[in-house]
Amino acid sequence: MADAVKPHFHGHRDRLRARFAEVGGAALADYELLELFLFRSIPRRDVKPVAKALIGRFGDLGRVCAADMAQLEAIEGISQKIALDLKLLHAAAVRISREQVTGRPVISSWSALVDYCRTALQHATTEEFRVLFLDKKNRLIADEFQARGTVDHAPVYPREVVKQALALDCSALILVHNHPSGDPTPSSADIEMTKRLKEAARPFDIVIHDHLVIGRDRTASFKAMGLL
Numbered sequence: 001m002a003d004a005v006k007p008h009f010h011g012h013r014d015r016l017r018a019r020f021a022e023v024g025g026a027a028l029a030d031y032e033l034l035e036l037f038l039f040r041s042i043p044r045r046d047v048k049p050v051a052k053a054l055i056g057r058f059g060d061l062g063r064v065c066a067a068d069m070a071q072l073e074a075i076e077g078i079s080q081k082i083a084l085d086l087k088l089l090h091a092a093a094v095r096i097s098r099e100q101v102t103g104r105p106v107i108s109s110w111s112a113l114v115d116y117c118r119t120a121l122q123h124a125t126t127e128e129f130r131v132l133f134l135d136k137k138n139r140l141i142a143d144e145f146q147a148r149g150t151v152d153h154a155p156v157y158p159r160e161v162v163k164q165a166l167a168l169d170c171s172a173l174i175l176v177h178n179h180p181s182g183d184p185t186p187s188s189a190d191i192e193m194t195k196r197l198k199e200a201a202r203p204f205d206i207v208i209h210d211h212l213v214i215g216r217d218r219t220a221s222f223k224a225m226g227l228l
Helices: 009-023 030-041 048-058 061-066 069-073 080-099 110-121 158-167 188-204
Strands: 128-134 140-148 172-178 207-214 219-221
Touching (some): 030 048, 030 061, 030 080, 048 069, 069 080, 080 110, 110 128, 110 207, 110 219, 128 158, 172 188
Parallel strands (some): 172 207
Antiparallel strands (some): 128 140, 128 172, 207 219
């Protein structure tokens, strides 16, 4: 009798869990991974339509988790609690990526560093500027948020960056910011700001190793482009 009234999606949940256990996440679509995550957040409802609505609105799993709270809550079926759960997933992904570079010379683990920066910034909807502070062995001392702006500008103050670098006794910097437009090509303002920061740091023997611009699908490196 209980089986007769059991919601249809319960069997689907069991099958999807079994499939994940058998083949892992790589064989599942983004919306299916999202379903698996939402099972615990929404225990008594068919979450497939919710997962598909999220992917349909934002494009992929990364963009879903990087969306801001208001954008998530605008989707039918997403409460503040569920939106917070999704933000937790993004925070965990960023933390895991950071652990791959913490305590290691970033120059020798460059791909892991770029992966970390992309995880943190590639889906942000406004421009954010961060500075990675490195010690004499090029190990990460701190990753600090410096500015958040509009969709195409984040104000950065070289004196403040150098002041913090001196306070942390760091020897080198890596500058990182994103282009919400998706195109990582450095703008003239990016180039000018980097030049001013380099000049401000030079008297204190603080080197700028690179300036990474994170786009939707690509990352631009000032060093690789001959701009540093």
